[in-house]
Amino acid sequence: MIHRPLVALAGAHRLAGGWCRFDLVERLGPEGRDIVMASALDPRVLRRLTQPRADIAGLSTDRPRIMGILNVTPDSFSDGGRHASRDAALAQARAMVAEGADILDIGGESTRPGAREVQVQEELDRTIPVIEAIRAEMAIPISIDTRKARVAQAALSAGADIVNDVSAMSFDTQMPAVVAKSEKPVCLMHAQGTPETMQKDPSYSDVVRDVIQALADRQAAARAAGITGENIITDPGIGFGKTHDHNLTLMAHLSALHDLGAPILFGASRKRFIGTLTGVETAAERVHGSVAAALHAAAQGAQILRVHDVAATREALKVWMAASA
Ligand code: HH2
Numbered sequence: 001m002i003h004r005p006l007v008a009l010a011g012a013h014r015l016a017g018g019w020c021r022f023d024l025v026e027r028l029g030p031e032g033r034d035i036v037m038a039s040a041l042d043p044r045v046l047r048r049l050t051q052p053r054a055d056i057a058g059l060s061t062d063r064p065r066i067m068g069i070l071n072v073t074p075d076s077f078s079d080g081g082r083h084a085s086r087d088a089a090l091a092q093a094r095a096m097v098a099e100g101a102d103i104l105d106i107g108g109e110s111t112r113p114g115a116r117e118v119q120v121q122e123e124l125d126r127t128i129p130v131i132e133a134i135r136a137e138m139a140i141p142i143s144i145d146t147r148k149a150r151v152a153q154a155a156l157s158a159g160a161d162i163v164n165d166v167s168a169m170s171f172d173t174q175m176p177a178v179v180a181k182s183e184k185p186v187c188l189m190h191a192q193g194t195p196e197t198m199q200k201d202p203s204y205s206d207v208v209r210d211v212i213q214a215l216a217d218r219q220a221a222a223r224a225a226g227i228t229g230e231n232i233i234t235d236p237g238i239g240f241g242k243t244h245d246h247n248l249t250l251m252a253h254l255s256a257l258h259d260l261g262a263p264i265l266f267g268a269s270r271k272r273f274i275g276t277l278t279g280v281e282t283a284a285e286r287v288h289g290s291v292a293a294a295l296h297a298a299a300q301g302a303q304i305l306r307v308h309d310v311a312a313t314r315e316a317l318k319v320w321m322a323a324s325a
Helices: 043-050 086-099 120-137 149-157 175-182 207-224 244-252 254-260 272-278 287-299 310-324
Strands: 024-029 032-037 065-071 103-107 142-145 162-165 186-189 232-235 304-307
Touching: 024 207, 043 254, 065 086, 065 310, 086 103, 086 120, 086 310, 103 120, 103 162, 120 142, 120 149, 142 149, 149 162, 149 175, 162 175, 175 207, 186 207, 207 232, 207 244, 207 254, 244 254, 244 272, 244 287, 272 287, 287 304, 287 310, 304 310
Parallel strands: 065 103, 065 304, 103 142, 142 162, 162 186, 186 232
Antiparallel strands: 024 032
């Protein structure tokens, strides 16, 4: 006798044109939450959830993409000082590409809790030679992790393809114009407060709804500045003005961000809450917990996973994608 599965896990609707399928939707209303059939949704909402997202820097968004983190800083919380010279950074870029990174994210200012702002010239000196060196050797999409318009502009001129702004373009009033003129994608990340102060008692009335509303406002500001919808990426900003419970609630409801109609970037790699959950104190050793967080985000349809441990994430994703196809 042949046993056939009676339960099909695949749903009728494809999330954002990607690899996740769904039939039910949890609605997060001001009066609470309810679960409804996706087919009963307002057709405009259903279209926003299902519409395939645009390519990002030439990469299709129909499978999870790995963004390898390359901090050229002396003080980043997990890799600070390790790739501070141009040669060390280039070697790390080569290694991450060999391990399967789809994008490299270059940062010259730590935004860990309590970090002090870095002067523009210092940030330029750290990042631009590295971007030039990578661009001279590799075709991989490069993103510049900065809050400063002058750094973004110089990075784009040096060959960067994406601007990743942890202030969602609210730190520097010139940023929206620089991004709009470049016609390149920008990642709008949610943060409550600035890195210096953000972990001092962050609070929300409903963290998921508040983060989505704040991102929708920044999306509208970006559009008003002339940035097209297909060039906007959103990010809940794990660890940026969030308690341990805020981070976990946002992760549990990550797929709700698809209602913004944009690709989702998710960055939990080696962050404090993973240390709290696993008991692993040293940030660079939080690999297993970080991989679990990345797989969870992939299962919620997040299109870009920002990680330090590219090989481990790539291997885990390969198995997970093959098994869930
Ligand atoms: N997290 C960090 C930095 N940039 N960008 C996006 N879009 N999303 C994130 O979650 C995010 C980010 C912080 O991590 P890291 O770069 O590893 O450390 P540091 O800020 O200390 O350099």
